[in-house]
Amino acid sequence: MRRYETLFIITPDSSDDELKTIFEKFQAVVTNKKGQVLSYEEQGKKKLAYDIKKHGKGYYVLMDYLGPADIVAEVERNLRLDERILAYITVKLADNVDPESLKAEVVEPRRTAKPEESGEEAPAAAAEETEREEETE
Amino acid sequence: MATKRRRRAFPRRKVCRFCADSALKIEYKDPKLLKYFITERGKIIPRRISGNCARHQREITLAVKRARQIALMPFTTTLPH
Numbered sequence: 001m002r003r004y005e006t007l008f009i010i011t012p013d014s015s016d017d018e019l020k021t022i023f024e025k026f027q028a029v030v031t032n033k034k035g036q037v038l039s040y041e042e043q044g045k046k047k048l049a050y051d052i053k054k055h056g057k058g059y060y061v062l063m064d065y066l067g068p069a070d071i072v073a074e075v076e077r078n079l080r081l082d083e084r085i086l087a088y089i090t091v092k093l094a095d096n097v098d099p100e101s102l103k104a105e106v107v108e109p110r111r112t113a114k115p116e117e118s119g120e121e122a123p124a125a126a127a128e129e130t131e132r133e134e135e136t137e
Numbered sequence: 138m139a140t141k142r143r144r145r146a147f148p149r150r151k152v153c154r155f156c157a158d159s160a161l162k163i164e165y166k167d168p169k170l171l172k173y174f175i176t177e178r179g180k181i182i183p184r185r186i187s188g189n190c191a192r193h194q195r196e197i198t199l200a201v202k203r204a205r206q207i208a209l210m211p212f213t214t215t216l217p218h
Contacts, residue, residue, distance in 0.1 A: 049209060052208060058208065062166070089206050091165070
């Protein structure tokens with residue numbers, strides 16, 4: 001199994017429900033291809049360096065996952081088809097990762113909320129996290 | 138044409154920032170670090186100015202180009218006149 005990370009940008013005017021749907025959708029895409037999502041980090045809205053589809057800000061998400069080699073094509077295909085997603089990039093992190101050693105429990109979307117200018121990750125806001133914890137696979 | 142000899146030798150100034158401090162990781166997700174390696178126009182600073190070693194310069198270039206794809210860094214900016 002290889003380890004990848006995909007960073008993608010969602011339209012900033014999405015509702016929480018839509019964000020949840022997107023999470024579920026991509027989690028399903030990964031598991032359908034016999035992969036495993038390791039982490040799904042919603043980094044929040046940031047100002048874009050240039051306008052994409054007339055938006056000045058975007059909602060960034062970073063997904064870390066494991067899977068066989070063909071999983072990337074499937075993930076990217078879904079990203080391309082979804083009109084709410086403005087841009088994406090996938091990077092391979094490692095080859096030959098043993099899936100057992102990284103077995104995680106149910107992954108919930110983690111929020112790293114932070115002020116818009118900075119790029120650092122900060123601890124997630126507690127209030128939003130409890131809302132997310134109701135999510136089950 | 139007769140070749141001219143360069144007057145100025147490029148000073149081999151300091152050591153590469155990343156070689157000196159192995160804890161510094163180059164990440165395309167980290168515009169705070171990357172912004173030191175682009176000009177005001179958004180162009181990538183050449184190695185003879187930035188002082189990086191070859192390997193880290195290549196990593197920086199790759200990281201900047203990736204960050205540009207994801208709108209974390211600009212492709213170009215306009216300078217005020």
